[in-house]
Amino acid sequence: MANAPSSMSSASQSEATSTTGTLNSLKTSRGRGTAIVVYMLFLGSVLAVVTAPIGVLIAHMKRNDAEEWVASHLQFQIRTFWLGLLGGVLFTAIWHLLGWIGLPAVAPWALGYLYFTACLIWMVGRCGVGITRLTNNRPVANPLSLAFGGARVTLADR
Numbered sequence: 001m002a003n004a005p006s007s008m009s010s011a012s013q014s015e016a017t018s019t020t021g022t023l024n025s026l027k028t029s030r031g032r033g034t035a036i037v038v039y040m041l042f043l044g045s046v047l048a049v050v051t052a053p054i055g056v057l058i059a060h061m062k063r064n065d066a067e068e069w070v071a072s073h074l075q076f077q078i079r080t081f082w083l084g085l086l087g088g089v090l091f092t093a094i095w096h097l098l099g100w101i102g103l104p105a106v107a108p109w110a111l112g113y114l115y116f117t118a119c120l121i122w123m124v125g126r127c128g129v130g131i132t133r134l135t136n137n138r139p140v141a142n143p144l145s146l147a148f149g150g151a152r153v154t155l156a157d158r
Contacts, residue, residue: 026137031066034058035073039131042077042123056081069139073130076143080126083146084119091115125153 026032041055056078063074091112098108129151133140141150 029067029070029137031062031070031074032134034062034066035070035077035134036131038074038077039127039134042080042127046120046124052081052084069137070134072139072143073134076126076130076140076145076149079144080123084123087119129153 038055038059041051041058045052045055059074059077059081063071063078066074095108095112098111099105126148129148130140133149133151143149
């Protein structure tokens with residue numbers, strides 16, 4: 001088995017070393033691990049609702065200690081939690097109102113299931129966009145967005 005020639009120029013070697021060093025520094029950015037844990041807690045809330053409040057508490061506590069690009073993820077996560085909670089409270093009030101005005105029981109229940117499904121898709125989609133951006137070492141473009149943080153979401157392959 002032959003060894004690969006070591007004809008790589010020193011400029012190429014230093015460029016490869018600096019690229020590797022940059023990637024390693026991004027992977028060890030302050031707060032990056034926290035953001036990953038919070039995304040996992042949010043996704044875990046699909047099965048155990050209690051994990052989402054734990055995640056938002058962690059995001060609130062660590063937001064100021066994180067690097068700027070990671071802080072955009074933590075802000076995005078905080079916004080995801082509070083928008084989801086606000087939507088849930090408002091919809092619960094509407095759901096009770098629909099039952100109170102005397103609609104057949106199937107109407108509020110059907111509406112509730114549709115709303116719950118839409119919220120689940122929204123939350124999982126936001127987490128998916130955030131995790132993708134985080135693993136690619138990119139900030140969330142618009143962490144205050146109501147949708148997916150300024151990301152263009154498609155279902156087609158490129």
